[in-house]
């Protein structure tokens with residue numbers, strides 16, 4: 001099913017298949033989503049500070065995505081089998097995905113340490129660190145990196 005946005009005429013997307021909620025993906029459009037069953041439309045309330053959302057004030061949700069994508073990318077660079085094992089273990093052991101790891105770095109840490117050679121876990125964690133390093137000015141991301149890699153040298157990093 002394809003619906004046009006009533007405001008900007010762009011395509012509406014059902015982010016959560018089966019939900020019946022169709023979202024506008026246009027970031028500058030104030031239309032949020034329509035409940036297809038009832039036709040009820042939802043729009044953002046326009047406020048001064050939602051109109052300019054620079055990369056410097058990312059909210060919680062984009063950071064979860066950023067961290068999740070960094071983990072995926074790091075795992076993919078190690079090969080499909082490692083990617084599959086980690087994501088499967090996250091799901092089976094914790095009912096989690098890589099996108100939950102910003103809040104729960106210990107899940108990823110436990111999966112890496114419990115299922116792989118230390119060298120593999122180290123490479124993954126280094127690779128994630130390399131990708132996310134430039135975002136470490138966000139407290140939550142810095143905290144994530146610290147929690148992920150509290151091995152020896154970085155254990156007491158002046159807190």
Ligand SMILES: [Zn+2]
Nearest residue numbers: 005008024029
């Ligand atoms: Zn729209």
